[in-house]
């Protein structure tokens with residue numbers, strides 16, 4: 001972990017009193033110290049691959065990207081090999097089985113290392129995660145701290161912090177998972193995280209590069225086709241799609257491959273490092289991302305790609321739920337609108 005990132009986290013923690021900012025996959029900062037021992041423990045407890053909840057996606061060549069977004073240009077031709085992909089985002093019930101089998105502790109649950117946060121008072125270094133906490137009134141959209149709160153004790157099993165739990169949410173996507181948490185689960189399951197190209201090819205469902213993974217229109221047939229945000233962001237969620245936060249996976253119609261929630265619900269980690277210029281130089285066959293990450297918005301922060309948007313995306317604030325767009329996230333940061341799904345090799 002770089003000194004530069006530590007400073008950046010420190011500043012953010014002080015700025016937010018207790019926490020960090022995670023902005024809808026469009027930007028993020030801050031996070032926790034890594035606990036490599038916990039990761040190793042989980043990696044050793046591997047189970048055999050079960051593809052029953054997965055779809056076999058035949059390889060192919062497609063147009064990747066979206067010229068509407070500077071970091072998703074140019075639209076370019078990519079070929080990927082066949083792979084299996086989870087039909088749904090990884091659920092709380094699935095993640096609970098992993099934790100039960102391995103004793104894995106997510107980054108949000110681990111103590112913060114004071115060495116990573118020089119100058120931050122010890123009483124501020126409390127494990128937790130970022131929770132969307134909308135204000136009661138209209139706010140300017142230039143300061144995400146108005147709707148993101150670092151909640152001590154928030155984690156995958158207490159999504160809104162102490163007092164909250166997963167009761168009735170077993171089939172919702174797991175949230176508050178940072179990159180190494182998602183990667184540890186994937187390895188335990190005999191799977192891995194998708195490359196961005198695999199994810200996008202699966203999301204297109206063989207239908208080509210359209211404005212939305214679900215089709216040409218925002219509301220096909222006048223109905224919302226995924227769990228995003230309707231109303232005035234962030235205070236006035238009109239709930240037209242029926243959900244203020246996560247929805248049970250597979251609530252909305254699948255794509256043509258039988259894959260659910262590739263647009264909306266929760267952002268999903270991909271294995272590629274994030275660089276805004278990558279699509280201009282991407283390999284053409286099975287691209288796996290650049291060798292390192294760089295985000296001019298937050299130089300020094302290590303970021304990976306996230307895809308698909310979340311229940312907080314809307315045309316008013318963050319349109320990165322649209323097909324071919326890209327999100328990005330600092331690798332040690334989670335939030336209650338960020339999850340993942342896995343892929344596996346075809347044997």
Ligand SMILES: [Ca+2]
Nearest residue numbers: 261264266308
């Ligand atoms: Ca999703």
